[in-house]
Amino acid sequence: MTDVMDDEGNFEELYGAWEPKLYAAAMAENDRYFALLLGGTRWDDPYTIILTRDAVGQTFSRSDVRRELRDIRVLPSSDSNAYPSYVTISRSGDIYVVRPAGSEHFVIPRTQAESEDAPDIEFNSIFPVGDNWLVSGSDGVMKLGKSTTWEDVAPKLETKYPYSPPKWSILGANANGDISVIAVEMSNTRYFNLYPGHELYRDDMSEDEEDELQAKLYAEQKTYPMLTTLFTGRPGAWKRQELPQRIASSLPAYPYVSGQVSGKTGRDYIFGSDGLIMEAMPSVDFSEIGSLPDREKHYSSGAFWRGDLILVAGSELLRFDGHLTTPFSPKVRVKLGSPRVQPSAVFGRDEKLYVFDYGLRYFILDGNEWNQREIPTDLTERPFKGGGEK
Incomplete structure (x- = not known):
């Protein structure tokens, strides 16, 4: 499963070693199956490894x-015994569907994935909706569709001066299928850069006048403020x-809303920076608790795990009791590698708690004991090394 892009055999000599991180995970309701995204930490590492854990021998x-x-x-399935399939999206607008029998590659029309002449939309989220996909990204883009048929479905949100169109992100959905999405609006730098043609620019301005006006x-x-x-x-x-004011309109900090989970009691929770738990x-609409x-x-x-909301904050694993968070116990026990755990995702499945770590490993709490699993090194080697195909 590859795209067309020239590869340089001496990439590592030019740009340094490949240093992958486990930065995203998806887990089916059955705890035997999950998928991971591994990628480099630099902007010039446009490669990603998709690992899926199979049922047979728990191999990848x-x-x-x-x-x-x-x-x-995870793609929904009506067959509870079927192996799960996954869907993932690239920054440029590629969609990959990963199934046990193989993988498929699709391209969203009029995106950088289709043509370099297309608008430079930065996609960040994808979510299955029936037989279609809901995708979101920068420049006010939120689309629903499949193959060559797509429609704009973003919530109505007026962009006012001097803001850019919002960057949309999809948090998730609850048991009833209601989806939560976030819009982030930032002031448009174009309005504040002094250039010939700007309404405040004059041809007869001195260099000192230009510098002074640019500073203003x-x-x-x-x-x-940043609007969320x-x-x-x-x-x-x-x-x-309604979001709390410190999240909805923030200056100068950069707050964020990062995720959504649903409990078995019908309650939904949204969480993010600055202690946000709603x-x-x-x-009943969302309110802060x-x-x-x-x-x-x-x-x-x-x-959710055993009826409790488990949260990740930095390198900490926390338990929320409905009012306060406290350190999770038992503490994650590290047997190999760095003693500092940096969770990238957490899931509760069938009485087990899974913590996936940026450091290419994951931990399973089964009963009262943590078990550590390492991602095999041969599965984390740099893709297309030497120009070959994996």
């Missing part, structure tokens, strides 16, 4: 792509939810 299958993948999800424009740009908006629902039927129930002492914590991933 590897696929390599010459793209920077951004998100991976930069200072003005810093007065516009949450919507829930489905394409064509979105509802705006709860919703059927027919996090505590003031937790405002310094920034949650990046979460899962």
